[in-house]
Structure formats: structure tokens, C-alpha cells
Amino acid sequence: xxxxxxxxxxxxxxxxxxxxxxxxxxxxxxxxxxxxxxxxxxxxxxxxxxxxxxxxxxxxxxxxxxxxxxxxxxxxxxxxxxxxxxxxxxxxxxxxxxxxxxxxxxxxxxxxxxxxxxxxxxxxxxxxxxxxxxxxxxxxxxxxxxxxxxxxxxxxxxxxxxxxxxxxxxxxxxxxxxxx
Amino acid sequence: xxxxxxxxxxxxxxxxxxxxxxxxxxxxxxxxxxxxxxxxxxxxxxxxxxxxxxxxxxxxxxxxxxxxxxxxxxxxxxxxxxxxxxxxxxxxxxxxxxxxxxxxxxxxxxxxxxxxxxxxxxxxxxxxxxxxxxxxxxxxxxxxxxxxxxxxxxxxxxxxxxxxxxxxxxxxxxxxxxxxxxxxxxxxxxxxxxxxxxxxxxxxxxxxxxxxxxxxxxxxxxxxxxxxxxxxxxxxxxxxxxxxxxxxxxxxxxxxxxxxxxxxxxxxxxxxxxxxxxxxxxxxxxxxxxxxxxxxxxxxxxxxxxxxxxxxxxxxxxxxxxxxxxxxxxxxxxxxxxxxxxxxxxxxxxxxxxxxxxxxxxxxxxxxxxxxxxxxxxxxxxxxxxxxxxxxxxxxxxxxxxxxxxxxxxxxxxxxxxxxxxxxxxxxxxxxxxxxxxxxxxxxxxxxxxxxxxxxxxxxx
Numbered sequence: 331x332x333x334x335x336x337x338x339x340x341x342x343x344x345x346x347x348x349x350x351x352x353x354x355x356x357x358x359x360x361x362x363x364x365x366x367x368x369x370x371x372x373x374x375x376x377x378x379x380x381x382x383x384x385x386x387x388x389x390x391x392x393x394x395x396x397x398x399x400x401x402x403x404x405x406x407x408x409x410x411x412x413x414x415x416x417x418x419x420x421x422x423x424x425x426x427x428x429x430x431x432x433x434x435x436x437x438x439x440x441x442x443x444x445x446x447x448x449x450x451x452x453x454x455x456x457x458x459x460x461x462x463x464x465x466x467x468x469x470x471x472x473x474x475x476x477x478x479x480x481x482x483x484x485x486x487x488x489x490x491x492x493x494x495x496x497x498x499x500x501x502x503x504x505x506x507x508x509x510x
Numbered sequence: 511x512x513x514x515x516x517x518x519x520x521x522x523x524x525x526x527x528x529x530x531x532x533x534x535x536x537x538x539x540x541x542x543x544x545x546x547x548x549x550x551x552x553x554x555x556x557x558x559x560x561x562x563x564x565x566x567x568x569x570x571x572x573x574x575x576x577x578x579x580x581x582x583x584x585x586x587x588x589x590x591x592x593x594x595x596x597x598x599x600x601x602x603x604x605x606x607x608x609x610x611x612x613x614x615x616x617x618x619x620x621x622x623x624x625x626x627x628x629x630x631x632x633x634x635x636x637x638x639x640x641x642x643x644x645x646x647x648x649x650x651x652x653x654x655x656x657x658x659x660x661x662x663x664x665x666x667x668x669x670x671x672x673x674x675x676x677x678x679x680x681x682x683x684x685x686x687x688x689x690x691x692x693x694x695x696x697x698x699x700x701x702x703x704x705x706x707x708x709x710x711x712x713x714x715x716x717x718x719x720x721x722x723x724x725x726x727x728x729x730x731x732x733x734x735x736x737x738x739x740x741x742x743x744x745x746x747x748x749x750x751x752x753x754x755x756x757x758x759x760x761x762x763x764x765x766x767x768x769x770x771x772x773x774x775x776x777x778x779x780x781x782x783x784x785x786x787x788x789x790x791x792x793x794x795x796x797x798x799x800x801x802x803x804x805x806x807x808x809x810x811x812x813x814x815x816x817x818x819x820x821x822x823x824x825x826x827x828x829x830x831x832x833x834x835x836x837x838x839x840x841x842x843x844x845x846x847x848x849x850x851x852x853x854x855x856x857x858x859x860x861x862x863x864x865x866x867x868x869x870x871x872x873x874x875x876x877x878x879x880x881x882x883x884x885x886x887x888x889x890x891x892x893x894x895x896x897x898x899x900x901x902x903x904x905x906x907x908x909x910x911x912x913x914x915x916x917x918x919x920x921x922x923x924x925x926x927x928x929x930x931x932x933x934x935x936x937x938x939x940x941x942x943x944x945x946x947x948x949x950x951x952x953x954x955x956x957x958x959x960x961x962x963x964x965x966x967x968x969x970x971x
Contacts, residue, residue: 344555351556354802358949359563363883364806387520399552400800402810402838402846404534406542410527417524449805452531457854459876473806 339392341493342377346370346396349488354400364469367476368442369488370396371415375438376485378419379428380498386423389497390416407452411445431482438481439474446470534839543841550843553812557799560952567950574946578830582788585831585923588862588869588912592922593630593782595868596767598647603739608772610637611782612663614765614916616963623670623761624654625916627663627768630785634658636777642723642737643768648758649675649723649740650768652733660966661783665768668706668742669761671695676731677742678724679715689713690727693742697754703894704762705754706743715753719745736771760894763858763873766915766922787921788831792962793955794820796827798847801949807879809851810835811949812844815956821845822960824919829955833857833913833924834948837956849948850926851887853879858914859926863907865900871914872931878939886941887927896935906930911942918959 349369356366374393378386394412398405422428422437447470454460481488489498530539560567593611598604612627629637634656643650643665651667666673673694681688691711696704708715721742725734743755759765786792794815801811815821821840826833827847835849836857848855855877861870875889900907911926927942948954 343552347552347556348559350804351559351800351802354804355559355562357804357806358802358809358883359566361883366804366806368804370804387516395546395549396552397804398546399549400556400802400804400812402803402808402812402848402852403805404531404539404839405546405549405841406527406530406534406539409542409546410524410531413520413524413527417521446805450807453808453854455532456534459856460854469806 335496338494338496339388341491342389342497343392343396345491345494346373346393347399349373350397350400364472365476366473367480368445368473369477369480371442371445371477372438372481372485373488373491374412374415375419375428375434375441375481376489377494377497378416378423379434379485380489383420383423385497386416386420387413390419403449403453404456407449411448414448415441415445431485434485435478435482439478442477443470443474446473547842550841553800553844556802559802560800560950563950566947567952570946570950574830574832574951577945581831581925584910585787585912585925588860589784589923591869592767592860596645596769598644598740598769600647600739603647606774607736608774608776608779610770610772612643612768612770613785613922614767615662615959616918617916623651623667623673625665625667625765625768627665628785629661629663629770630782632661632780632783633772633777634661634663636772637663637770638732640732642733642740642771644737644740644771645759645765645768647741649737649742650759650761650765652737653770663770667761668694668757669696669704674709675723675737675742676725676728676734677721679719679721679745682716688719689715690724691715691721693721693755697748699748704757705746705748706757708745708753708755711753715745717745717747717753721745721755733771733773736773758895760871760873763916764871764894764914766858766860766871787923792921792958793828794958796954796956798952798954799844806883807853809849809880809949810838811847811849813837813847813954813956815845816841816843817845818842820958820961821956822919822964824917825960826913826920826924826957827954828924828957829946829948829951829953831923831925832944832946832948833920833926834944834951834954836919847954850877850942850944851880853877857889857926858916858920859911860914860922861909861911861929861931863897863909863931865907869912870897870909870931872911875911875926875940884947886929886943889940889942890937891931891940892937893935897931897933899933905933907933918963919957921957921959 356362394409397408610633611630615628616626641653654664654666677693679688692709695707723737723740725731743757748754796813796815798811817840825837827835835847838848839846859872859875878888909931913924915922927944929942932938
């Protein structure tokens with residue numbers, strides 16, 4: 331791994347935390363509430379489709395750290411969700427063409443909904459004052475839909491944000507073209 | 511996909527995180543917290559997002575400046591009213607006694623029927639073990655131990671299964687002396703309000719009779735005369751031929767202040783020690799740097815106060831005299847604050863209700879989150895005693911909510927917000943309007959109660 335590669339991961343961490351915080355802004359202040367897309371999840375799926383398979387664990391860890399930086403959920407819960415999503419995306423990469431916008435959107439919907447349900451489940455379980463009320467987790471699907479749309483529409487843009495170029499797996503045709 | 515060593519480590523780490531997510535107090539969770547400490551720097555990177563809401567933030571800060579003094583004064587006035595109404599008002603309970611006020615400062619998780627109270631008068635030398643402790647006309651328990659150095663006492667409450675006190679029911683008429691009985695401990699009944707057990711009545715009891723302390727048959731009672739006449743509650747039928755006492759105090763969640771009863775000759779009355787909640791030494795100034803929680807059903811922010819700097823889980827966070835939330839996680843380089851709009855926050859509360867002279871103890875409010883971002887915070891309120899209808903017959907009454915005492919992490923008298931309290935018994939969802947959106951503010955203060963208590967009990971070298 332060379333120096334530019336390290337910078338790529340650093341840029342990814344910064345972009346991810348910005349996207350997490352911007353999603354938070356849309357949720358908390360812009361009035362989108364449950365319909366606010368989780369842009370960091372969209373970036374996660376978009377990059378998981380494009381980086382080398384061996385880098386997906388590092389990607390999952392970086393995305394987890396970015397969310398820990400802005401969220402009040404416990405670090406263990408956030409990291410568990412990010413690493414599990416990484417695992418799912420790694421398995422998906424070995425079975426299907428994740429780069430397709432439709433499949434990426436479906437994976438983003440799944441990742442967003444499961445992440446929300448998991449974090450809410452942990453919150454309910456660790457708060458002795460709360461009764462088991464799953465209504466909040468049931469409302470995870472609007473964010474799942476908008477995140478899926480964001481992934482399908484802007485996945486390519488997100489994966490090519492400034493500084494992230496070094497992380498992306500270069501395609502055979504592109505490598506050949508550069509040689510030509 | 512084979513299972514290489516790297517994949518095995520990845521899977522093991524993921525599983526560890528899943529387990530630790532449900533054990534936030536585990537030591538391993540603290541280590542994980544240390545590992546993710548660099549995320550603190552990332553959090554600062556994202557803080558400029560707050561600039562998007564800077565106009566609202568400036569308006570909130572200006573609004574706050576205008577009302578701080580008036581609200582602090584309101585909180586102080588509430589404290590004086592609490593003292594006034596904690597005193598008994600029946601003439602026979604006042605005469606021949608001297609009273610020392612004390613504020614409940616903590617409960618013990620391993621001994622829920624004992625409370626620690628801070629005396630509000632320099633009278634610890636005059637207080638003796640076994641002296642009665644009351645609230646208004648109601649009997650609470652007895653002094654269990656005294657820490658004269660720190661002016662603290664521990665009170666053993668009547669709800670403890672090993673507590674016994676002689677009592678007598680009020681007679682039906684002037685010629686009826688009532689029935690002598692022994693009272694103490696709670697009735698073991700699931701899903702029912704806490705009732706106090708009745709033991710060995712000398713003859714048949716009559717429901718709805720008022721039960722008062724009377725230790726004339728207990729030759730070993732050291733301060734029987736001082737406790738005589740204080741109310742234990744009203745007798746009610748728990749099951750056919752089984753009676754229990756419905757207490758007039760919410761022992762579990764609504765006991766914020768008590769009064770120790772002394773003989774009049776114990777010591778001359780001294781000036782009460784007024785504890786200034788808002789004194790600088792009780793608070794740590796902190797800066798909020800992130801209020802953009804991505805989960806719609808959570809509401810919180812990050813502050814720049816780490817555990818080593820004094821952050822403790824459960825400590826109240828305020829701005830001016832207003833409560834905005836509690837530290838939910840004290841980390842290595844920063845802490846998380848769950849705001850009042852976060853589901854699951856729990857706060858002991860009392861209220862100044864329009865049309866009521868005395869402050870009304872509400873007990874514990876449980877946060878249910880907000881229906882929409884920026885709307886009123888919803889709380890679950892289950893009153894032990896119903897609020898009476900308003901004079902004009904209205905079934906809700908306007909009230910201003912303040913924190914109660916009884917927890918090290920929360921001082922009494924912080925302003926929570928305004929609401930309409932429903933009248934009657936039940937479990938209600940109330941909507942509380944806060945005057946300022948705490949997510950917009952940058953300068954906050956954290957209560958040092960838990961930290962100072964840790965310093966107090968730390969063994970000296």
C-alpha cells in the first residue's frame with residue numbers, strides 16, 4: 331500500500347463522516363425525519379461494489395468509525411452493524427454484479443433498514459426504562475427507500491468523490507486503454 | 511470464500527461487537543471505546559455542518575439570555591415552597607417537636623428502601639439513630655445512620671421488609687380508640703401499586719380507616735413520642751379479609767425531600783443552609799460539537815468532556831437553569847448526551863400546577879421521543895395520586911415542570927418545560943414544550959454531582 335492509498339482511506343473517512351453528519355442534519359433540522367436518506371450507507375454500498383474485495387473489511391471499519399463520530403449509539407453497536415453490512419456486501423460481491431444500480435439500490439435498502447432495526451433493538455434492550463416498542467424500527471423503511479434511490483442515482487458520483495479514486499479497483503478495459 | 515485467518519479475525523471481531531453492544535458497561539466495551547477514540551477527531555471534522563443551522567442557533571442563544579435570571583429565580587422560589595410544604599400542617603404533629611429539613615440525594619441499587627439525605631441545617635450532632643423521618647404529615651421511616659462530617663443521614667424507609675412500626679387506625683367515633691396493629695414492608699403483589707403490609711391487628715380492621723404511627727406497645731421504641739400521630743396511609747382491602755395500607759407518598763419515585771423530627775430541646779434552631787444548585791463549582795462548562803444524529807428516533811449531541819475530565823453516565827446537562835439531557839456515554843475523549851427528545855431518558859419531576867399552591871410531585875417521567883423533529887418531547891407519566899380537575903372543570907391543567915431530587919446525577923429545580931397535565935388516575939403520554947432547542951446550542955454545563963460524590967467517598971491516603 332503506497333502513500334496515496336493511505337490518503338484515499340483518510341479522504342474516505344472524512345467524506346463518510348460528512349455524509350453521516352449531513353444525513354443527521356436532514357433528519358434533525360431539515361424536517362425530512364424518517365425520509366432522510368442515509369448517504370453514508372449509499373457511499374458504503376457504492377464503494378463496496380467498486381473497491382477490491384480484500385478491502386471491504388477496511389471499508390466497513392472506516393464507515394463504522396465515521397458513524398461512531400457523529401452518532402450517540404454505542405460504538406460497539408455501530409461497529410457491529412457496519413461490519414455485518416460489510417460481511418453481507420462481501421458475500422454479495424462473490425455472487426452477483428453489485429455495481430448494477432438496481433442491485434446496489436436493493437442492497438442499500440437492505441443495509442439501511444437492517445442497520446436501523448439493529449441500532450433500535452440495541453437501544454431498546456439496553457434502556458431499562460423502555461418497553462419493547464418496535465414502532466420506531468418499523469419506520470426504518472422510508473429511509474431505506476430514499477437511501478436506495480440515492481444509491482441508484484448517485485452511487486457513481488459518491489464512489490468518485492475527490493480523493494477516493496485510489497481506492498477503486500481499476501477495470502481491465504480501463505487499464506488496457508491507459509496502456510494503449 | 512474460504513476461511514482464512516484474516517476472515518476469522520474479522521468474524522470474531524464482529525461477533526465481539528455484537529455481544530458488547532448489549533453490555534455497554536463491560537470492561538471490554540471501555541477498551542473498544544479507547545480503540546475508537548480517533549473518531550473524536552472525525553467528529554470535529556463534521557462539526558461545521560452545524561453552520562447550516564446557525565441563524566436558529568443565534569436566535570436560541572439570544573432567547574436564552576433574556577430568560578436566564580427569571581428562570582433561576584423561579585427555581586429558587588420553588589425550593590422555598592418545597593421546604594414550606596414539607597412541614598407537617600396538623601397542629602398535634604407540630605407541637606412539642608423540632609424539625610430539620612433534608613434533601614434526598616441518592617438511592618442505593620442494592621438497598622432500595624434506604625435513601626441518603628443531605629441535611630439543610632447544621633444539626634447533625636443533635637440527630638440520633640432511630641429518630642422519625644417524615645414528609646408533611648406522612649411517616650417515611652427512621653434515621654439509620656448519621657455522617658456528621660458531611661451532614662448526611664441514611665433513612666430506613668417503612669417499605670423495607672424488615673421495618674416494623676406500631677400503628678393505630680383512627681376510630682369510627684370519639685369513643686372508639688381504633689385498632690392497634692404493626693406496619694412495615696411492602697405487599698408482594700406484581701403489577702399493583704405499592705401497598706404497605708399490615709401485621710397482627712388486635713381486632714378486625716375497617717377499610718378506608720386512616721392509619722397513624724402509635725408505638726405505645728413497643729417498649730423499645732426510642733423516639734415513639736416524636737413519631738406518634740404521623741400518617742402511614744389509608745387502609746384498603748387487598749384481598750378478601752386481607753388489608754394493606756395505600757401510602758400517601760410515592761416512595762419509589764416521588765420522595766425528593768424529608769424532615770427529621772427532633773425533640774424541641776435537642777438544639778436551638780439554626781439558619782438553614784441554602785444549597786445553591788447553580789453555583790459554578792457544581793458545574794463543568796463544556797462545548798457541544800455534534801448534534802447531527804443520523805437516526806430519526808434518537809436525539810443527542812457530542813460534548814468535549816471525557817470520562818477523565820469528570821463526565822459520568824447519568825449526569826444532567828443544562829443550559830442556564832434548563833435541563834437539556836443526560837450523559838448517556840462517557841467516552842475516552844468525548845461524551846454523548848441523550849437530549850430530552852431521546853427515547854428512554856428518565857427524569858424525576860415535580861411541577862408547579864396552575865391553581866395549586868404547593869408543588870406537585872410527579873414521580874418519574876420516561877421519555878418517548880418526539881413525533882416530529884423540533885416538536886414537543888413526549889413523556890410517559892403514571893401518577894400515584896390523581897391530579898384534581900381544575901376549578902372550571904377542565905380535565906387538563908397547565909403546569910411547568912422541574913426536576914425533583916433523589917439522584918446524584920440530577921439536582922432539584924432544573925426547568926424541564928411547560929405542559930398540560932391530565933387529571934385523574936392512569937398512565938398518560940404528556941407533551942412537554944421546551945423553550946429552546948438544545949441541539950442548536952454550543953455552550954452547555956454538566957452537573958458534577960456524581961463526580962463530587964466519588965471524591966467524597968474516596969478513601970483518604
